[in-house]
Amino acid sequence: MVWSAEGEQEGSFCIGDDIPVLITDRGGLIWTAYGDEGIYGGHRESAAGLAGWSAEGRAVWAPEGRLPDAPLEGCTAATEGEWVWLVWYSGSSRGGTFLTRITPATGEVTSWPSPVRDPDGFAVRGRRAVLTRRNHNQRSTEVIRAELIGDTWSVTERRSVRVPGRMVMRCGQGRDGFLWLRAGDTWLRIAA
Helix, strand or coil: EEECCCEEECCCCCCCCCCCEEECCCCCCCEEEECCHHCCCCCCCCCCCEEECCCCCCCCCCCCCCCCCCCEEEEEEEEEEEEEEEEEEEECCCCEEEEEEEECCEEEEEEECCCCCCEEEEEEEEEEEEEEECCCCCCCCEEEEEEECCCEEEEEEEEECCCCCEEEEEEEECCCCCCEEEEEEEEEEEEE
């Protein structure tokens, strides 16, 4: 379902199955990264692993061979200005976790290997990023800071942070340089 800023339902449509990652951009487009059940489960909407949608349910972006490998699972997502970032991993022997930046206006795609395997939170500001990896069902998370140096994202700091509630799956999304992280009933804001 699509909801307006005022909380009114504006529409509904199917965008596939097994959607661990969903984010909207400034222009109102919907961006998704799918799980393996969605990719291999027979839903044509989710078969490509990553997708962009209009608010009316029309497919507006697909990877079309522009990724370094085939996605197996979506991890997290972020927006930064006019860009959308989808973080995902591949199950192949040459794969790993990737940070993919999409320019919605042109469809341009740039991907980098992630400095963190399977993060559950991500935010980016310029050449700096913050990523998190939850400690399952605990009151702490690992916060990792990274910087794009040349063409490589490199970890610059790692620390465990105590949070006010238990960490659950799919707990973080990035918006314009800030990671919004859900811990129990509390939202935390971490700057990139």
